[in-house]
Amino acid sequence: MSQQFLPDNPLPQEVRVPDEMAVFSPEVEAEIDRHLAKYPLKRSAILPLMFIVQRERAGFLDPPGVAYLANRLGVRIMDIWEVATFYSMINTEPVGMYHLQICRTLSCKILGAGTITEHCTRRLGIKPGETTPDKIFSLSEVECLGSCGTAPMMQIGFDYYENLTTGKVDELIEKCRSGELSNGVR
Amino acid sequence: MFIGAIGCEPLQLRRVNLENSRSIETYRKNGGYEALRKVLDRMSPDVVIGEVKKSALRGRGGAGFPTGMKWGFVPKDSPKPKYVVCNADESEPGTFKDRYLMERDPHMLIEGMLIAAYALGSKATYIYTRGEYRYLIEIMDRAIEEARAAGLAGDKILGTEFSCEIYTHTGAGAYICGEETALLNSLEGLRGHPRMKPPFPAVAGLYGCPTVVNNVETLTAVPDIIKMGGEAWQKLGTEKSGGTKVWSVSGHVNRPGVYELPMGYEDMEKFIMEDCGGIPNGRQLKAVIPGGSSVYIMPASDIVGKKVKMDYEGLVAAGSMVGSGGFIVMDDTVDIFESTKNLTEFYKHESCGWCTPCREGTDWLVKVFKRIARGEGRPDDAQLLLDIVDNIEGKSFCPLGDAASWPIQSAIKKFPEDFKRHLLPLTNGKESGKEGLPTI
Numbered sequence: 001m002s003q004q005f006l007p008d009n010p011l012p013q014e015v016r017v018p019d020e021m022a023v024f025s026p027e028v029e030a031e032i033d034r035h036l037a038k039y040p041l042k043r044s045a046i047l048p049l050m051f052i053v054q055r056e057r058a059g060f061l062d063p064p065g066v067a068y069l070a071n072r073l074g075v076r077i078m079d080i081w082e083v084a085t086f087y088s089m090i091n092t093e094p095v096g097m098y099h100l101q102i103c104r105t106l107s108c109k110i111l112g113a114g115t116i117t118e119h120c121t122r123r124l125g126i127k128p129g130e131t132t133p134d135k136i137f138s139l140s141e142v143e144c145l146g147s148c149g150t151a152p153m154m155q156i157g158f159d160y161y162e163n164l165t166t167g168k169v170d171e172l173i174e175k176c177r178s179g180e181l182s183n184g185v186r
Numbered sequence: 187m188f189i190g191a192i193g194c195e196p197l198q199l200r201r202v203n204l205e206n207s208r209s210i211e212t213y214r215k216n217g218g219y220e221a222l223r224k225v226l227d228r229m230s231p232d233v234v235i236g237e238v239k240k241s242a243l244r245g246r247g248g249a250g251f252p253t254g255m256k257w258g259f260v261p262k263d264s265p266k267p268k269y270v271v272c273n274a275d276e277s278e279p280g281t282f283k284d285r286y287l288m289e290r291d292p293h294m295l296i297e298g299m300l301i302a303a304y305a306l307g308s309k310a311t312y313i314y315t316r317g318e319y320r321y322l323i324e325i326m327d328r329a330i331e332e333a334r335a336a337g338l339a340g341d342k343i344l345g346t347e348f349s350c351e352i353y354t355h356t357g358a359g360a361y362i363c364g365e366e367t368a369l370l371n372s373l374e375g376l377r378g379h380p381r382m383k384p385p386f387p388a389v390a391g392l393y394g395c396p397t398v399v400n401n402v403e404t405l406t407a408v409p410d411i412i413k414m415g416g417e418a419w420q421k422l423g424t425e426k427s428g429g430t431k432v433w434s435v436s437g438h439v440n441r442p443g444v445y446e447l448p449m450g451y452e453d454m455e456k457f458i459m460e461d462c463g464g465i466p467n468g469r470q471l472k473a474v475i476p477g478g479s480s481v482y483i484m485p486a487s488d489i490v491g492k493k494v495k496m497d498y499e500g501l502v503a504a505g506s507m508v509g510s511g512g513f514i515v516m517d518d519t520v521d522i523f524e525s526t527k528n529l530t531e532f533y534k535h536e537s538c539g540w541c542t543p544c545r546e547g548t549d550w551l552v553k554v555f556k557r558i559a560r561g562e563g564r565p566d567d568a569q570l571l572l573d574i575v576d577n578i579e580g581k582s583f584c585p586l587g588d589a590a591s592w593p594i595q596s597a598i599k600k601f602p603e604d605f606k607r608h609l610l611p612l613t614n615g616k617e618s619g620k621e622g623l624p625t626i
């Protein structure tokens with residue numbers, strides 16, 4: 001029997017039950033209010049709010065951020081996890097400051113997405129799904145991003161980089177290292 | 187990348203190449219918001235729906251359902267609020283037309299949504315945009331603000347009794363949220379699982395209220411239908427596929443891009459080999475997937491010299507479908523086994539997990555594909571893939587299961603050599619337990 005069913009540990013996700021709640025600036029609160037005002041039901045704002053919390057809490061939904069969301073939306077902690085784990089853009093684990101997301105789907109694939117991924121792997125020393133030890137870069141392979149006409153492509157945060165070549169990738173990585181490039185998180 | 191019309195005057199793409207095409211000034215100088223004016227001044231909601239019916243406009247999201255008919259299903263006497271939702275989730279591999287329509291001409295979508303809202307009696311509308319298109323949400327938000335400042339959105343639009351809000355909403359990376367009922371669940375703040383149909387969204391959709399979900403390109407067609415009249419717009423295309431259609435073209439072509447063509451454009455071969463500039467590097471055309479990834483693959487032999495008509499009927503007759511209108515063009519360097527594996531991995535990743543045939547089936551498909559790719563292909567593996575597919579197609583909760591099945595069925599049927607090559611010989615000496623030739 002796994003430990004989670006022992007009487008003194010009734011909640012398997014107990015470690016996930018936060019003991020503190022995130023606090024945000026008045027500007028962020030106002031931004032959140034603007035989203036909530038769009039919908040007759042508060043819960044509808046769950047995704048826009050998750051993006052804000054994730055942006056404000058170092059890139060992922062940490063337990064205090066989750067507690068905040070549950071409280072603000074009037075739902076259970078579990079409801080937040082339920083939704084968070086469904087959507088690939090909601091991070092439940094920390095990610096690097098620059099998240100390089102390379103499209104791997106067919107149009108990009110036949111125009112060289114594989115070369116781009118290999119090149120990033122070599123340059124960064126990490127495989128797709130990993131983060132560099134200094135937490136600067138994360139690398140992912142993602143599905144079609146609607147940029148097939150300008151393939152191959154990647155997204156860094158929310159920003160599109162299209163018609164990629166290995167040379168362009170080198171430039172981008174340099175600019176990330178020097179902090180010249182926005183990490184596209186907003 | 188090319189953006190423009192071929193074989194007709196640009197309608198949907200009329201303004202996309204103008205300077206400042208996003209601004210409300212450019213839009214109004216080039217015929218923008220005239221249709222809304224006309225609707226509010228002289229047309230009743232029923233007359234608007236009548237014009238859309240006459241136009242033979244069919245939904246551009248993939249299913250091709252007649253738009254006027256869909257609007258007609260919304261119960262007029264319902265005391266509940268009604269919603270118009272724009273499906274801007276555009277995640278079908280090979281499809282990127284909605285992106286450029288919104289990026290270059292956001293006011294056209296706003297005008298289309300307002301006319302739809304007027305016709306259906308809706309006071310609140312949502313644009314559900316895929317999360318990765320954040321910059322488009324920002325563009326739409328700015329355009330909505332411009333429209334509001336000009337009295338074109340919000341309260342008492344153009345001084346009439348018609349009031350309507352337009353809100354943007356973000357997805358967060360889930361292909362299934364393009365399916366309209368999954369989209370509605372997502373918009374209600376739930377996991378994006380599809381819902382049982384019926385009830386259809388027109389009767390019970392967002393928050394249980396009558397809702398019309400339409401693709402971006404469907405809604406952006408509406409202003410021109412109103413301005414020209416439904417009949418005139420229909421005549422640009424064919425009897426059953428009215429008007430013009432915006433196609434996305436990617437892959438091995440010299441001129442990828444977004445092309446507006448009249449429905450029924452006479453020859454798919456001419457389109458690829460001339461209009462899109464042909465195949466680069468002197469290679470040969472091998473195959474085209476014409477409707478986004480979820481349709482049957484077409485070998486070159488079904489296209490070249492066949493005068494395939496580019497509309498709903500023409501593509502079905504040629505063995506495929508219009509789908510979302512995303513052409514993926516492949517030259518003779520592409521191994522169709524590899525391309526089918528790539529797409530199957532997409533469907534496995536995007537299966538929402540709600541129903542067993544699709545969740546387990548796509549997982550097994552990928553396992554078999556990977557094993558074959560490792561060089562452990564067994565003689566009967568093509569049949570095995572078809573058997574798994576047979577347990578998904580028509581047996582899953584939503585059409586994603588079919589979408590995952592069709593590429594495999596058609597690829598094995600049309601390109602058996604590309605599969606056989608991976609199945610024979612048994613490179614690592616493992617026996618399959620069955621003797622004889624592959625059963626494809």
Ligand SMILES: Cc1cc2nc3c(=O)[nH]c(=O)nc-3n(C[C@H](O)[C@H](O)[C@H](O)COP(=O)(O)O)c2cc1C
Pocket residue numbers: 244245246247248249250251253273274275276277278361362363364365366367399400401402404405584585586589
């Ligand atoms: C798995 C799946 C994904 C879909 N993705 C999209 C999409 O990204 N965009 C879209 O407009 N329609 C998509 N659809 C079609 C919608 O369910 C729906 O038919 C469409 O939004 C209706 O609008 P229309 O009549 O204007 O085409 C998808 C359907 C399925 C089954």
Ligand code: SF4
Pocket residue numbers: 362380536537538539540541542544545582583584585586587
């Ligand atoms: S067919 Fe696939 S995507 Fe559709 S409900 Fe079933 S598991 Fe979900």
Ligand code: FES
Pocket residue numbers: 103104105106107108109143144145146147148151153279280281
């Ligand atoms: S296949 Fe890469 S963006 Fe569409």
